[in-house]
Amino acid sequence: MFATATRNFVEEVDHGGLLIPVSSLNDSIDLLTVVVTQKRFWFWQKPKHLRTDFSLNDILTGDTPIKPVVIETDFIKYDGTYGDNIQGTMDASFVLSNVTVEGKDSSKLQSSFGSLKKEEVDVQKLLRDSKGRVLDMSHSLVQQTKEKHRRIFGIVKERVMTTQPCSVIEEVQQGGQCGGRLSICRPKNPKVALKENGSLSKDTDVTMEIPIHTTLAYALIELEVKHDGHYELCLMSDTAGGFEVDGPGMKPLLGVSGASENSCIRQELEQLSDHFQLLSALPASTRSSLLQQITKVMEDQTAVSALQNLLDQMCLDKSPTLGDVMMTESQKQNIQAILGLLEQKVDSAQTKHSTSVLSALHLITSALDEMTYDCLAVLVMCCSPKVLKALELLVQCLAGSGELPVSSAGLAALTEDVYVKAEHLFASSNVSLKRDRDTVKTKINHQPGHLPLVVCIAVRGLASLAH
Structure with a gap:
């Protein structure tokens, strides 16, 4: 709080x-x-x-x-x-x-x-x-x-x-x-x-x-x-x-700094495509459960940060502990449910595969944790499979030419009410979304930070669970 x-x-x-x-x-x-x-x-x-x-x-x-x-x-x-x-x-x-x-x-x-x-x-x-x-x-x-x-x-x-x-x-x-x-x-x-x-x-x-x-x-x-x-x-x-260190300095962090242009976002999403494909390949029941539990966690920004910190610990091979985080009991149960799904190895014989699932979920929660309060609140209301598919098309539009025909397959879910939510979601991430007759246009507003990339990663990750 x-x-x-x-x-x-x-x-x-x-x-x-x-x-x-x-x-x-x-x-x-x-x-x-x-x-x-x-x-x-x-x-x-x-x-x-x-x-x-x-x-x-x-x-x-x-x-x-x-x-x-x-x-x-x-x-x-x-x-x-x-x-x-x-x-x-x-x-x-x-x-x-x-x-x-x-x-x-x-x-x-x-x-x-x-x-x-x-x-x-x-x-x-x-x-x-x-x-x-x-x-x-x-x-x-x-x-x-x-x-x-x-x-x-x-x-x-x-x-x-x-x-x-x-x-x-x-x-x-x-x-x-x-x-x-x-x-x-x-x-x-x-x-x-x-x-x-x-x-x-x-x-x-x-x-x-x-x-x-x-x-x-x-x-x-x-x-x-x-x-x-x-x-x-x-x-x-x-x-x-x-x-000051002896010998070579620290290895650079993953990614390309200043990824705020369409081409840079496209390159970043391509580098992360293995994570999205891995989530899409999970059993339907696992994907459905993960999407449901993550959506519940998204209702509380503190819970999102807590989940992200736990996955941080797991990525470093540490035993995850919630510590003194102030959360409701229901949110703790939601987080435990996600960890439980992770512990149920998708294929117990493939430890590397399970580790990759952890990395993919860590990617999604890291993006969610970077979002503003408004952005996260709107995204929660867009977490149905059909709407996520439409948002994913808009992300592809943003990373591509910046224009998309309204008649494109998958945009049927973009009703007036959903469009207003999508417009607010992108605006909260420094991206303008406009309809010009039969075309939807996206444009990145040049502001400090990486919010356009963050919303693209979050949408692609959640849509991968909804496929």
Whole structure:
């Protein structure tokens, strides 16, 4: 809840900028706090930031601490409300039953942060004070960070804080009706049966009180660390920090930086085509279950991030643990269901094949995790097989000539209502979608970031499960 609120806040006030949302109320972020930045697997992913319990002075040699000059200014007054309404009806026929399910979900997240202030370090003075200073290369934090690949030291140079007690309020209403008879069986779980004319409704209201002087977002300045511990501040946005290494440097991350043009998106999708084909080749029941569970997880941005982090751990051959993530019990069950499907080896004799399925799902969730709140909310409403097929054609259009006849096979699902959703989905990803008589046109709007590529990967991945 808090993580979603701060993420929405940063998207609104500093989209594509330097501010990093604080993900937990437990994180204490002060000026000059050392934050370890971890570059991710896919080049278009935002880096992960790991707060430490140390400040820059804690890892410096010498007895003279750096005392920064702090500039304090009023920032903005912020009150934001985010919400969505989802309605749908599904008719399904099974061997032993027929079922009609009607559902209606609505959620609202209200963030009343009030008047905010910003604290900034005087970088010019920090630059002078850092001249000649040396990091203690024997410090445990320095040693452990240096040993990890793609990890960089950064220090907090500015932060946005609350100036008064404030709150985050989440309201969720869920309701559904079921006609016919539907039975759901899962291993190690009791059998659940919704019988004729059954109904279910659930309302949840949660209020989180945020204390004064809580940091909501912060910005970093990275350090370029030499062998002997001398360091330089990376003052330019195109200058990356890191540790000086012996021999060849780190291998570049997968992908081509700056993939924002149609041709670059096409090249990236072609490089990832094996992942999509692998998902399409899964048994129909497995694909259907994965799409259903992933769609449920997509209803909560925090759950998407949690699933992506778990798949991160599995890709590194670690045992996945949810940790202290704040989620509903139903979302935890959805994530466990996805992990359970992964553990049921598609072919127990082909470990490499199962590992590839993990990589393919990791690709999809990584893209979903990069999406904005609006983009993700709209995509959830487009997760029926027919609509995903139509969206996939629009993605091919975007990666190709940018034009597609309305009469194209597969675009029949693009009704007026669906078209409005598709238009909003692409607009939230810096892509314009327009109908010009008998032609649909797509055009990339030049903005910072990789949102056009991210939405293409997400749509292609989900459509692969819907084939």
